[in-house]
Amino acid sequence: MHIGNRLKKIRSLKGVPQSKVCKGIVSPSHYSNIESGRYEASEDILESIAERLHVPTKYLVGIHDDSPTTSELLLEYENLVEQDTEQADAFFEKRKKQLEYIPSIHQEMEYLLIRCMHHLKKVEIPEAKERHEELTFYVQEENLGALSNKTNYKFYYVTGLLNFYLRNYIKSYNFFYKASKHAKTEQDEARIHFNLALNYYEINDIHKALLYAQDAKKIYMDHHLWKETIEAYIVLGVLHIEIEDFSSAKEVLKKALNLATEKELQVHSAKILHNLGLIYYKTKEYETSLKYLKESLEKKEKYDNSEIFVTHYVISNIYLETQDFRKLILQLSQANKICRNNIDNYQLKTIEANMEYLLFNVDKYESLIEECLEFFSTNELWDDIIENAKQYSNHLYENRKYKKAFHYLDLELKATKKIYKERL
């Protein structure tokens, strides 16, 4: 690690070109050699550059000076991030001035890893991405060998997580896989396997997902990590639903529900109730399904409503299936208010489109579904495309609009291919 990494990082964050940084201090070619690590820079030069870039001098002249105070701060911050995000928030607010310019590159790297994880825990993805980009000025695949096992593990783990949230599942898988090579304990391995199961679920390789989830569940259970065990059970439940093995799904979800009730984990209970509701939706036992889904909604409203949309979405689907349009319209207007993003909005729009179809408003159906498919295809949401494109293509075919029917059949094929191709 050399001063060039630090200089490039500051320049990039402040948006200053090389020519402006070195003007009147050193020649552009000399400066470029400093950044690339070919030349060492004298303290005088670094002081002038620090002044030009408005950063403390120590930030440029002390890149190898680890500070014991910073070490303590980082340790405390990391522990809080692991244990209690709110306390970590408060800690960061209080200490952020001290953490703004950490002279030691090694310590700044540690800080960025913790900060990135802090954002990921709060699902603040753009912020996590920014910290990660800063990190990559110091850590690249080529120099990871020179770093400690712990830093390697943390870097791979955080990068795997970030890519998961960015929906780059193959990348995420690869980084988690690399992290697993540096895992020290069974628990570390369980965490990675749990996340790999989620990755495989997202790319529709359910059988591999099941293997990883079962493995994670076993380790968590052996170590009496109950919250994690429940979560692994939930993953297993959803995976069994995906392959339509409803009796296994019921079995694991009931186990999860008993455990969550015993440990008074209400947010988990709400998730489990949703998934039990989903089983009965799939088996077309709508009354039982609604009973579970509404119970789930109640708990979500009371304890944590961050995942409330998906429950509203399934309920809307039930009213569509049962053609209870009065309830569906009410349900859609409620669900529309809690959309978290455009994906949610368009998922609801597909239900609305199907409702219009059933009400014989064919023109409305056509324009809505085309709009949705356009959005799904631009955003590569292949899962959402398959069924809708198939139905629409079918509809167009029946109405002798063959050219368009072919276009949407082609889209369905493309989506199916993408899903298969994404498998590892």
Place this chain on the structure above:
Amino acid sequence: MKKLLAKVLVIAALGAFLVGGPLSESAGKMGDMPRPHSTFQLM
């Protein structure tokens, strides 16, 4: 010409198994999954 013929064949084949009927579920993933486990705790 060949391309057009292929298209016609595909559409004809389509007709063989695409039968109408009410639209079914809107698809997409409907499970409520936990978030990934995000903790370092390398012990």
